[in-house]
Amino acid sequence: MESMKFKYQCTDCGKEYGTSSLMYLCPSCSAGNDPSTPPKGVLKTLYDYGEIGKAISGFTDLKKNGFIQLLPIESIKSFPPLRIGDTPLYQLAELDSQKLSYSVCLKDDSQNPTWSFKDRASALVSAYARENRLETIIAASTGNAGSSLAGICASQRQKAVIIVPETAPQAKLTQIIMYGAAIVPVKGTYDEAFDLSVKATKEFGWYNRNTAFNPLTIEGKKTVSFEIYEQLNCRVPDRIFIPAGDGVITSGVYKGFEDLLLLKITDRMPVIVAVQSEKSDNLVRNISRDDFMVIPSSTLADSISVNVPRNFFMTRNFIQKYKGETLTVSDEEILNASKLLAGNTGLFAEPAAAAAFAGFLSYRKNDRIPADSLNVVLLTGSGLKDLRSVSSLLKMPSSIYPSIDNLMRVLQ
Ligand SMILES: [Zn+2]
Secondary structure (H helix, E strand, C coil): CCCCCEEEEECCCCCEECCCCCCCCCHHHHCCCCCCCCCCCCEEEEECHHHHHHHCCCHHHHHHCCCHHHCCCCCHHHCCCCCCCCCCEEEEEEECCEEEEEEEEEEEHHHCCCCECCHHHHHHHHHHHHHCCCCEEEEECCCHHHHHHHHHHHHHCCEEEEEEECCCCHHHHHHHHHCCCEEEEECCCHHHHHHHHHHHHHHHCCEECCECCEHHHHHHHCHHHHHHHHHCCCCCCCEEEEECCCCHHHHHHHHHHHHHHHCCCCCCCCEEEEEEECCECCCCCCCCCCCCCCCCCCCCCHHHCCCCCCCHHHHHHHHHHCCCEEEEECHHHHHHHHHHHHHHHCCCECHHHHHHHHHHHHHHHCCCCCCCCEEEEEECEEHHHCCHHHHHHCCCCCCCCCCHHHHHHHHC
């Protein structure tokens, strides 16, 4: 069914498409795509901002209707019956007993149904599938997107097929199986799993949730921006630290704030700081290069371990247009940030999410955060999803015979 509500625009050639049949990449730009470089032809979802602007009196109206005017579905009733988003935003008042001269808020998206940010994208894809009678959804994933899609599909009684690298963390694989999805571990990288899932989509006609390949994944993620804006009492933060792998979360957050800008609800954009691991920096390292060069990733932060960022070109456009910033941190900094965050706040983040916090710590150390500025760190997944990566931090004391004397001795 052709929806008049939204349309797609190709990131690379700018051509616009209706929504009757096309669901993935721009056909002309993607024709020459090659698995060793980022895909061309990723689609951006656009709305009639003039019409929406006339129909609403402000942000409260959008919120009241569940932001349906800015979503590519017909009804919010198509969403899963789980609570997606509406995650807490916590103020970090001090760090290691030092008061901060600026404001830092932690957006805890581990509080989604499957404990990761990916539920925002899965929920929208699932809702769209429900409205368009698409019964089976397939995804390639490093773990979180797959466990997310599996859980969301379970809640909507939809079929999910998940292709993952066999090295994905045990907790994420366990989730996928417990949610009842068909799980297919492959001997290969995420990038190879991705390509296999695209072939399966063509072969079997299943709906594909792959990040960026399906434009709704970007659109689903933007809702976090609406929430941050609202939770900051309708203020745009100065800076948001985001973990980056494929670039879809970075683009999603930009897209949410850009929607508000186009509706003239806001008059500026936040500075977005895309943070990658030094051992998986294919997005940030290539932003200012003409030719794309891959260095195989080896970071312990599996959720952002990506060789070929699937939303590279859109993310680069956003970062260049809105003067975003990029940063790499070492895996050691990521682990230390994870421990510091957990010990200071009670929030245990997985390494990818801790990378964003490590980015904030790096800015803090280098005095790059102005006094009185308003900053947000996006925490995208729970630490319980990947215990292996923090195992090097776990120094378990030897056990004692239970007596007060022994207890006093070991606590000294
Ligand atoms: Zn195109």
